[in-house]
Amino acid sequence: MINETSRTTDALLSAAGYCAEERSGGDETMGVTVLSKADWPAYFSRLGKAVEGRTIKIEVLGDTLGDQILVRSASLIGATYEPKEDALEISVKGMTHVVDRPQKVSVQDDNGKILAIEVVDVGDRHQLMTFA
Template sequence: MTEQRAELPRAQWHSFFEMLTKDYEGADVTVEVLDRAFGDQLEAAKLPLAYLEYDEKDDCFSVGLGGRDSKYPVVLRHAVTRPRRILTTSSIPGTPWALDIEDEDGTQTLVTLHLRPEIR
């Protein structure tokens, strides 16, 4: 029972994040930035997912958190411009699922989904 990391092909980024948003909307998400110049930064901890997206035209990955109810009325948006690769983990049920987005400068953004959607 180990996690497997796999690189997501660029051609699948847009559709993959649309599907993931539908499946995980409202799940708790943590966003961390690992930067050589500024060090490791926790940007958001366990806020509800609004969306994950990749804009091919602008070459930008974005994660939006909050904005769905009065508890979190504003969307926090974190953007990674010109991502060069995205790694994903597939893990055992009940454990966090994560994305590792690396930009052209080597800065990594870690997006962790803490809750799995309910089986319908």
């Protein structure tokens, strides 16, 4: 895992409902971690437990389709990364969102509490999942 602070940090925090002023008080515990592809299967298999009882919002951001909200508020049923298919499946009540050939997974957390996850696919579309 790699800790990274960049534009992605601001985008993830903004989407999770945090603004720059809220995190400027010297608190360095928030950051973006870019997961290595080898870590994806285990990470996503544990995700349901890590966000249990919280709601998820799923947005897809891309130049060709614009910004789309797929899920406004739902409970996460589960998430699975299948290396053989090179696909990430995110299941909520009533639907499963599939990200084909993900290229990058970034996780925004605050002291271990997951705030947001960004998955960039091969078409440079950003799947943004925020947790409340």
